[in-house]
Amino acid sequence: MLSIDPAAVAEALARLPLHGGEGTDGAVQGHGFFGAGFLFIGSLLIVETLAGGVWRRHRLRAMLWPGALIAASLGMLIVSYVQPTEKTLHLSLAIILLIGGYFEARYRLGQVPRSTADMVAIPALVLAGIVIGPVHANGPMMSSADGQMHLLVGLVAFALAGIRLSQVRLGRTLALDATFGAGVMMLGLSLLLVQQFHAGH
Amino acid sequence: MPTPVRALIIGMLGPALQAAGVAWDLLEHGVFARSEIGHLTFEHIISGPAHLLMASGFAVSVVCIPLALQVATARPGELERPTEDEATISHESAFGAAEAAE
Numbered sequence: 256m257l258s259i260d261p262a263a264v265a266e267a268l269a270r271l272p273l274h275g276g277e278g279t280d281g282a283v284q285g286h287g288f289f290g291a292g293f294l295f296i297g298s299l300l301i302v303e304t305l306a307g308g309v310w311r312r313h314r315l316r317a318m319l320w321p322g323a324l325i326a327a328s329l330g331m332l333i334v335s336y337v338q339p340t341e342k343t344l345h346l347s348l349a350i351i352l353l354i355g356g357y358f359e360a361r362y363r364l365g366q367v368p369r370s371t372a373d374m375v376a377i378p379a380l381v382l383a384g385i386v387i388g389p390v391h392a393n394g395p396m397m398s399s400a401d402g403q404m405h406l407l408v409g410l411v412a413f414a415l416a417g418i419r420l421s422q423v424r425l426g427r428t429l430a431l432d433a434t435f436g437a438g439v440m441m442l443g444l445s446l447l448l449v450q451q452f453h454a455g456h
Numbered sequence: 457m458p459t460p461v462r463a464l465i466i467g468m469l470g471p472a473l474q475a476a477g478v479a480w481d482l483l484e485h486g487v488f489a490r491s492e493i494g495h496l497t498f499e500h501i502i503s504g505p506a507h508l509l510m511a512s513g514f515a516v517s518v519v520c521i522p523l524a525l526q527v528a529t530a531r532p533g534e535l536e537r538p539t540e541d542e543a544t545i546s547h548e549s550a551f552g553a554a555e556a557a558e
Contacts, residue, residue: 291508298469298516302523305462307535309526429457429537443512447505451484 285334289327290446296323297439304432317363324356348386355379373423377416384412400452408445414438459528459535467524470517477510 299319303310310316328349335345355376362372388409415438422431484506501507527535 287503287505287508290505291512294473294509294512295515298473298512299519302466302469302516302520304537305457305466306523306527307537309523309530309534311538312526432537447509450503450508451505 286446287450290443290450292323292327293446294440294443296320297436297443300436300439301433304429304436321356321360321363324352324359328352328356344386344390348383351379351383373419377419380412380416384409387412404449404452408449411442411445463524463528466520466527470513470520473513473516474510477506477513480509481506
């Protein structure tokens with residue numbers, strides 16, 4: 256039978272923002288929580304595309320995507336504050352997410368055109384891909400599951416930048432918008448895979 | 457895309473994610489790591505990838521199942537995607553104000 260000790264629960268909750276893995280034995284890893292968040296918001300991006308005007312009956316829904324990016328940035332700020340290692344890396348990811356969320360919000364509020372938001376989003380996605388992939392991968396890049404999974408996350412970020420670039424060139428079609436949503440879902444799934452294959456899981 | 461198909465996809469997205477999470481969990485505990493089943497920790501329950509996938513699916517269902525009903529009963533014109541200029545909230549506000557003035 257599973258018994259839950261309140262003190263152990265409190266201790267586990269206090270360690271939630273830690274990334275875990277080698278060197279921080281027993282710490283709960285944060286990749287999965289970010290993965291679940293991106294999976295959720297990616298699903299909603301697809302639904303937004305399919306539902307068209309019905310999605311926009313409630314104006315708050317339009318702000319879910321930039322809101323999620325800003326929430327992820329705050330989460331990454333907590334990670335960079337709590338985790339003793341790789342502070343610069345997590346802080347740079349937090350800044351990238353914050354800038355992306357800010358410009359997406361300004362676009363959705365009608366304050367900047369799509370082209371301005373894309374001018375920020377595309378380099379931000381490429382930079383995030385480099386930071387999450389080759390830079391953040393712990394251990395041997397090609398011979399460890401953890402390193403390969405981090406590379407996968409980086410590749411998905413590059414793919415998302417490619418989809419945004421296609422939207423700039425070809426215009427926003429239902430297929431491309433849905434593909435971007437599916438890409439964000441894939442980003443979430445790849446983060447869940449990082450969690451699955453992270454050392455110590 | 458026909459309206460019933462849109463509504464079906466929107467309504468089934470969350471349950472599909474939950475089903476994927478259940479399948480992942482069954483594979484993990486039933487095939488790949490059978491010995492872990494007796495040593496489940498609270499941390500694993502709240503941070504296991506399969507469990508998080510199920511939780512995401514549940515959250516998507518909460519948002520999307522009522523939306524699927526709205527889509528199923530919507531007029532075809534309502535399902536059209538807004539153009540790039542119309543996709544912003546300020547445009548909608550201006551459109552709403554113009555409608556109110558009429």
